[in-house]
Amino acid sequence: MFGKRSQGEAPSAAPTPAPAPAAPTAARVQAAVGKAAAPAAPRPAAPSAVNTNVRTPPAPDPSEQTEYRSEAYYRVKSTIFNALIETIDLTQLAQLDPESARDEIRDIVAEIISIKNVVMSISEQEALLDDICNDVLGYGPLEPLLARDDIADVMVNGANSVFIEVAGKISKTGIRFRDNGQLMNICQRIVSQVGRRVDEASPICDARLPDGSRVNVIVPPLAIDGPTLTIRKFRKDKLKLSNLVEYGSISPAGAKILQIIGACRANILISGGTGSGKTTLLNTLTAFIDPTERVITCEDAAELQLQQPHVVRLETRPPNLEGSGQVTMRDLVKNCLRMRPERIIVGEVRGSEAFDLLQAMNTGHDGSMGTLHANTPREALSRLESMITMGGFSLPPKTIREIIVAAVDVVIQAARLRDGSRRITQITEVMGLEGETVITQDILVYEIQGEDQNGRILGKHRATGVGRPRFWERARYFGLEKELAQALDEAENA
Ligand SMILES: Nc1ncnc2c1ncn2[C@@H]1O[C@H](COP(=O)(O)OP(=O)(O)OP(=O)(O)O)[C@@H](O)[C@H]1O
Numbered sequence: 001m002f003g004k005r006s007q008g009e010a011p012s013a014a015p016t017p018a019p020a021p022a023a024p025t026a027a028r029v030q031a032a033v034g035k036a037a038a039p040a041a042p043r044p045a046a047p048s049a050v051n052t053n054v055r056t057p058p059a060p061d062p063s064e065q066t067e068y069r070s071e072a073y074y075r076v077k078s079t080i081f082n083a084l085i086e087t088i089d090l091t092q093l094a095q096l097d098p099e100s101a102r103d104e105i106r107d108i109v110a111e112i113i114s115i116k117n118v119v120m121s122i123s124e125q126e127a128l129l130d131d132i133c134n135d136v137l138g139y140g141p142l143e144p145l146l147a148r149d150d151i152a153d154v155m156v157n158g159a160n161s162v163f164i165e166v167a168g169k170i171s172k173t174g175i176r177f178r179d180n181g182q183l184m185n186i187c188q189r190i191v192s193q194v195g196r197r198v199d200e201a202s203p204i205c206d207a208r209l210p211d212g213s214r215v216n217v218i219v220p221p222l223a224i225d226g227p228t229l230t231i232r233k234f235r236k237d238k239l240k241l242s243n244l245v246e247y248g249s250i251s252p253a254g255a256k257i258l259q260i261i262g263a264c265r266a267n268i269l270i271s272g273g274t275g276s277g278k279t280t281l282l283n284t285l286t287a288f289i290d291p292t293e294r295v296i297t298c299e300d301a302a303e304l305q306l307q308q309p310h311v312v313r314l315e316t317r318p319p320n321l322e323g324s325g326q327v328t329m330r331d332l333v334k335n336c337l338r339m340r341p342e343r344i345i346v347g348e349v350r351g352s353e354a355f356d357l358l359q360a361m362n363t364g365h366d367g368s369m370g371t372l373h374a375n376t377p378r379e380a381l382s383r384l385e386s387m388i389t390m391g392g393f394s395l396p397p398k399t400i401r402e403i404i405v406a407a408v409d410v411v412i413q414a415a416r417l418r419d420g421s422r423r424i425t426q427i428t429e430v431m432g433l434e435g436e437t438v439i440t441q442d443i444l445v446y447e448i449q450g451e452d453q454n455g456r457i458l459g460k461h462r463a464t465g466v467g468r469p470r471f472w473e474r475a476r477y478f479g480l481e482k483e484l485a486q487a488l489d490e491a492e493n494a
């Protein structure tokens, strides 16, 4: 049916040690395996059988192969894999649908196992088959990790060291690659989907998996210990504000305040460290945008999932191999302004586009939002200022601050605490300028009170007692002032 293996031969070549001359497939496999099968050598219990010692301690659930496998397992897998690669025609295999391709691989692997006299139980064979199919058809050892929805990040630091983040905790897995060559092939396969390649000449690349997961690849000589892959898994079921309340990331009253801030078209900056939940929070806030509004999103890799009917999604583009064709975030934000947006949402502000976003916020695109890396709301505002200064705008500091305070209404701080949990730690509003100093005022803060016996941080979200935040008038304009007053009261008495 396909490839080298089946050309001009009966499809049902006997998989068991049939009389050799009558089984061309087996003969070919044998040739590839490099071991002439003794004509009628009975398979079972031959003392010379390759001792695989494949048994892995606990019975593995193939979907959760994060446990350690024995050296022997990898040796056997590598022998069988090499034999398989020599037997099949990969290009033809790629044209089959995954199910048929898997069936083909299953047939051949079963033959190789029998010819090589590998002693294996059925479940071990199945696990091996899964592994091999993943290598040939997908992302190899990464597949079981990519299939798990509970994993937030996968971090591969060379062939023998794979870490994952689950529920805020980073841990090492037993997953490993055959060698850095195999890992490099997988990196290549990932980046080829966005028309790129990684090699010594261009050792850094951002890419995306077909499911939307965000990938960064950096390879030697820059990554000293082998190809290094970082994957931020894409969650199909994005967290909602109600989930954040459920996880204790924000209190119910705090969530209500956030909802009002989102609905009354305040201009919002979400600040936080890497992986602190900025994009997730931004996404939850977009749920409160009115369905009639025209929203334009600008991102480096499309992660946001807006539910509104009138959304235009834009994505930046890195330069191609010749170094041309780049479209920056600034290009996108500037272009956005000519697209008649009502709100502009910038996935991550990190350069001169800060200026254009602020201009947009100041010119009638109320309710625009963006995220940036900073550890406190104050730091977020000063980072914004330095982005503008470094972007080459020669404006006096005071003017830049005036633009910032006129544009930004609220800064929401996200944090990943030391126990791995993610919290909204501050909701802060920008009050104005006093002299040259930007004045801010916290509306809600997360107070850490201690930790329980499992090391989990205990704390409370508490309103600071501000009766009438600056966005009160806005809330009133949208008929939300009663709800705001109620939410502030609740948050204060929490
Ligand atoms: N409040 C939360 N509770 C539990 N998990 C969360 C929470 N917020 C975000 N996450 C998870 O944490 C991971 C990182 O979240 P997210 O992508 O929003 O972070 P980020 O700050 O935007 O990261 P980066 O700096 O890399 O862009 C995701 O897998 C997300 O599902």
Ligand SMILES: [Mg+2]
Pocket: 278, 279, 280, 348
């Ligand atoms: Mg993000």
